[in-house]
Amino acid sequence: MYSSKYSERKNIRDYQKILKVKPQMTNIFTKNCHSSETLLTQFRSICLLGVTGHGKSSLGNVICGENVFEANAALKSVTEKVQGMATTWRDISTHVPLICIDTPGFGDSEGRDSEHVEDIVSSLKTIGFVHTFIITWNCLENRFNEQLDSTIRLLSQIFSTDFFRNVLVCFTKFAHDKRSIGLRKKGKNLEKPELIDQMQKEFKNRFGCTLNPTTQFCFIDNSVFGETDDLDLLQVAEFETCLEHIFNFTADSKPFLCRDIKVVLNEIEELRQLVRVLEESQRVDLREIAANWQKVLDKRVGQLRGEGRSRYERQISENDRLVQETRDIKQRGAKMKQEAESMRRST
Ligand SMILES: Nc1nc2c(ncn2[C@@H]2O[C@H](COP(=O)(O)OP(=O)(O)OP(=O)(O)O)[C@@H](O)[C@H]2O)c(=O)[nH]1
Ligand SMILES: [Mg+2]
Numbered sequence: 001m002y003s004s005k006y007s008e009r010k011n012i013r014d015y016q017k018i019l020k021v022k023p024q025m026t027n028i029f030t031k032n033c034h035s036s037e038t039l040l041t042q043f044r045s046i047c048l049l050g051v052t053g054h055g056k057s058s059l060g061n062v063i064c065g066e067n068v069f070e071a072n073a074a075l076k077s078v079t080e081k082v083q084g085m086a087t088t089w090r091d092i093s094t095h096v097p098l099i100c101i102d103t104p105g106f107g108d109s110e111g112r113d114s115e116h117v118e119d120i121v122s123s124l125k126t127i128g129f130v131h132t133f134i135i136t137w138n139c140l141e142n143r144f145n146e147q148l149d150s151t152i153r154l155l156s157q158i159f160s161t162d163f164f165r166n167v168l169v170c171f172t173k174f175a176h177d178k179r180s181i182g183l184r185k186k187g188k189n190l191e192k193p194e195l196i197d198q199m200q201k202e203f204k205n206r207f208g209c210t211l212n213p214t215t216q217f218c219f220i221d222n223s224v225f226g227e228t229d230d231l232d233l234l235q236v237a238e239f240e241t242c243l244e245h246i247f248n249f250t251a252d253s254k255p256f257l258c259r260d261i262k263v264v265l266n267e268i269e270e271l272r273q274l275v276r277v278l279e280e281s282q283r284v285d286l287r288e289i290a291a292n293w294q295k296v297l298d299k300r301v302g303q304l305r306g307e308g309r310s311r312y313e314r315q316i317s318e319n320d321r322l323v324q325e326t327r328d329i330k331q332r333g334a335k336m337k338q339e340a341e342s343m344r345r346s347t
Contacts, residue, residue, distance in 0.1 A: 009034050010126070018123045019099065020068070021086040028097060029086050036128025036257075043086065044250050045099040045129055049120075049155065050136040051147045052077040052105025055172035058222035059136055060102040063246065065091030067226075069102045076109045082116075082123040089247060096251070099127060107147030121158055129255040132168050132246065139171035139195055139219065144202040156207055159256065164209040166256040167216060168249050170242070171195055174219035176235045192219055218245040 048056040057069035089095040
């Protein structure tokens with residue numbers, strides 16, 4: 001059953017901030033965009049997610065069949081806002097209508113991850129449904145990094161673990177030129193089964209989720225797109241196989257409905273608040289503990305000082321006594337000497 005929020009009526013203006021609509025799709029989009037349910041009857045939807053620089057926008061361009069999204073090798077994160085395109089699969093006018101959504105990468109160079117999450121969540125709520133969440137992963141990065149971990153963890157919290165059913169992990173930069181094949185043969189880079197195995201284990205251990213090795217992984221070299229020279233048959237065939245895989249996965253998937261995100265977000269906000277309260281109380285506790293320790297410390301220092309002082313005072317009086325005694329002895333000695341002298345004189 002759809003919540004009232006999900007069924008809420010929309011018009012084209014609600015989408016304008018996020019989506020560009022290809023001129024030839026304007027009619028079909030405008031006719032169906034008054035609710036997510038009707039839009040869903042016409043369009044498939046793909047959302048690209050992942051760590052910054054791992055090829056989301058490049059893959060988005062491949063899927064849209066034209067350079068819609070900015071993609072480059074800058075050190076800084078390139079995509080700064082969620083952007084989508086209502087088009088047809090690979091820009092083939094007779095093909096399936098498609099909404100392709102590109103997102104800013106996690107591990108943003110300017111530290112804007114939480115802003116990006118809000119942007120992604122509100123944009124997906126506007127679109128209302130996603131058939132495929134493509135998580136791009138640069139296959140040359142061997143180790144699963146913490147940015148990807150926190151990205152997926154957060155997304156599965158926001159979208160619920162149902163989200164994993166619609167996940168397709170796409171290894172990018174998986175090239176089939178002679179050098180890349182040679183490097184894999186020599187064991188310098190990982191082969192497909194090894195990458196799948198590694199990623200499956202990571203998903204299992206980190207998120208308790210089992211991804212299907214046959215359907216939920218694919219491999220692409222986005223640089224093949226738009227390249228006309230220097231490509232051999234294998235490179236083209238692998239590129240086409242990957243796109244077919246993405247298409248079939250998207251066509252076969254039950255759409256993930258983004259209507260429940262708000263509920264989950266509320267829960268997350270509550271949890272965040274709880275964490276804040278706990279952190280604050282922990283800070284108060286720590287301050288109390290520190291103050292108590294300071295008191296104990298001050299007392300002990302006082303004691304030591306006291307002990308030191310009385311030991312010092314005892315020492316002083318002992319010294320005084322000894323000085324006095326010495327003085328007495330000297331006086332007694334002088335007196336005895338005088339007595340001896342006078343005795344000697346009288347005899
Ligand atoms: N050779 C090769 N280069 C790729 C591939 N995918 C992406 N690139 C290059 O990697 C760089 C980053 O790609 P983008 O598509 O901008 O990455 P992104 O994930 O959108 O990055 P942000 O927008 O910063 O999050 C660009 O220079 C791309 O040309 C690929 O499959 N093969
Ligand atoms: Mg990008």
